[in-house]
Amino acid sequence: MSHHDGPALEAINLSKTFGSLHALKNLCLKVEPGMIYSMLGANGAGKTTTVNLFLNFLEPSGGQAKVLGVNVSTNTSQARSQITYIPEQVALYPDLTGLENLTYFLQLAGHRGPNQPVLRGALEEAGLAPEFHTKRVQGYSKGMRQKVGVAMALVRRSSVLLLDEPMSGLDPASANEFSNILTRLSRQGAAIFMVTHDLYRVKQLSHRVGIMKRGQLVDERETRDLETTELEKLYLEHMRL
Amino acid sequence: MNRTQVQTITAHEIRQGFQNKSFLALTLLVLLLFAVATVVSTNAHRRSQQEIRVLQDTVARQWQEQPSRHPHRVAHYGYLAFRPRSPLGFFDFGVSDFTGNSIFLEAHVQNSANFSEARQDSSLLRFGTLTPAFVFQTLIPLLVIFLVGTTITKERESGTLPQTLSLGVGWKELLLGKTLGNLMLLAMLTGPVLSFVTLPAAYASGSLGEQNLIRLILLAGFYCSDQHYLSTRNQLYLTTPDTCHRSVPASGV
Ligand SMILES: Nc1ncnc2c1ncn2[C@@H]1O[C@H](COP(=O)(O)OP(=O)(O)OP(=O)(O)O)[C@@H](O)[C@H]1O
Numbered sequence A: 001m002s003h004h005d006g007p008a009l010e011a012i013n014l015s016k017t018f019g020s021l022h023a024l025k026n027l028c029l030k031v032e033p034g035m036i037y038s039m040l041g042a043n044g045a046g047k048t049t050t051v052n053l054f055l056n057f058l059e060p061s062g063g064q065a066k067v068l069g070v071n072v073s074t075n076t077s078q079a080r081s082q083i084t085y086i087p088e089q090v091a092l093y094p095d096l097t098g099l100e101n102l103t104y105f106l107q108l109a110g111h112r113g114p115n116q117p118v119l120r121g122a123l124e125e126a127g128l129a130p131e132f133h134t135k136r137v138q139g140y141s142k143g144m145r146q147k148v149g150v151a152m153a154l155v156r157r158s159s160v161l162l163l164d165e166p167m168s169g170l171d172p173a174s175a176n177e178f179s180n181i182l183t184r185l186s187r188q189g190a191a192i193f194m195v196t197h198d199l200y201r202v203k204q205l206s207h208r209v210g211i212m213k214r215g216q217l218v219d220e221r222e223t224r225d226l227e228t229t230e231l232e233k234l235y236l237e238h239m240r241l
Numbered sequence B: 001m002n003r004t005q006v007q008t009i010t011a012h013e014i015r016q017g018f019q020n021k022s023f024l025a026l027t028l029l030v031l032l033l034f035a036v037a038t039v040v041s042t043n044a045h046r047r048s049q050q051e052i053r054v055l056q057d058t059v060a061r062q063w064q065e066q067p068s069r070h071p072h073r074v075a076h077y078g079y080l081a082f083r084p085r086s087p088l089g090f091f092d093f094g095v096s097d098f099t100g101n102s103i104f105l106e107a108h109v110q111n112s113a114n115f116s117e118a119r120q121d122s123s124l125l126r127f128g129t130l131t132p133a134f135v136f137q138t139l140i141p142l143l144v145i146f147l148v149g150t151t152i153t154k155e156r157e158s159g160t161l162p163q164t165l166s167l168g169v170g171w172k173e174l175l176l177g178k179t180l181g182n183l184m185l186l187a188m189l190t191g192p193v194l195s196f197v198t199l200p201a202a203y204a205s206g207s208l209g210e211q212n213l214i215r216l217i218l219l220a221g222f223y224c225s226d227q228h229y230l231s232t233r234n235q236l237y238l239t240t241p242d243t244c245h246r247s248v249p250a251s252g253v
């Protein structure tokens, strides 16, 4: 983990335009270590754009994105090496087994010789049944692929997790396991930024929730203060306005 | 430059290549081309060797058959000397097509070499002579560029590219790893053919004299320098056959 004081993730007036479209407007956001931050918003609100800016997959049109105090557009590799990224569809090599995929990506992430028992343990903990560890990913369901991504997060113990609708496609039991894993990682000090449409998980998991609308952060609340029904009402109100 | 990442990507690329049917088909094509190049250029090489021998004999005979003359006049009669083809010319013609093949020796004058193929031929000669060396020096690098481009496009589409980049892998490492991987893969598949089939065949066919065995070994050595260490470093992930493969193109023979 890092030796950085202050927010693990920080957006300072972060903006992104695509031609004349303002996909993100002056976003200011902080996620402290140990915190789970959920981002809600309609389709096209700019949530994925935010994640991509934190990964520097997109260059910001204005402002800054910082990971552990490091500006991601100037020190991209350094910032990325601290991040575990789980997209909506975890991309894996179909010809390799889950275990081989995990081994490969971990080697790239700089893990020297992660041994098989550890990796199998992580896969199992992520909810992937042992008989699938050595099967080709070709035959995996979507949820099973997500679990390989979760296992990667478990082994890497990153200080920052960027999750873009990570639980879409997970069955309720797997989603529940995943939620428990996220809670545990945050207790160990990881900062987690999660884009989701699942109000129930937002309430159950996160410490703070943001609502995004047409590229702007329109509301931000502590979830402790809200019931799920209140959260839903709040969200719908914002969408109506 | 993160060497571990480069090595990991290289090993991964090699492994993916073995499972890629279009890659294997392409390799087969290269081998075929290589075989054709060997046959064509060995024939051309032998033909020009024979031509030179015949011409040189004619010149020698004409010289011998001169009537009895004053030595000064004999010196002015002159003598045409031909450049013999280099023994390994069947693999790579080298510069002989450009430098001229014959030189007229006569009294008082220092002539330069004459009759280079390049002067008489179209400019295609510079690019189009099909020799085994041409396959190695030009076609294989082109193929590697093509393969690297294709895998990057494919990975961008499937999403493994962003996944890889998100781990902190830089473009430099990615491109280098992929290039090395594809190069080594091609070398692994074509290298053994070169060292265990083509060169020995050429040797056995008698186009090389005994004294050129060392040259032959050196040639093979340049094209097949062993990069075995890369595969042993990645044992966990990949075990490659301990074959011979090319790392640097030797320029000319
Ligand atoms: N590469 C791009 N080029 C042009 N426009 C883009 C690009 N990426 C995103 N956009 C636009 O930016 C806006 C925000 O997109 P974004 O993907 O961030 O939405 P989102 O909040 O993640 O939506 P969803 O819930 O559907 O995933 C959209 O209007 C989209 O059309």
Ligand SMILES: [Mg+2]
Binding pocket: A047, A048, A049, A164
């Ligand atoms: Mg999105």
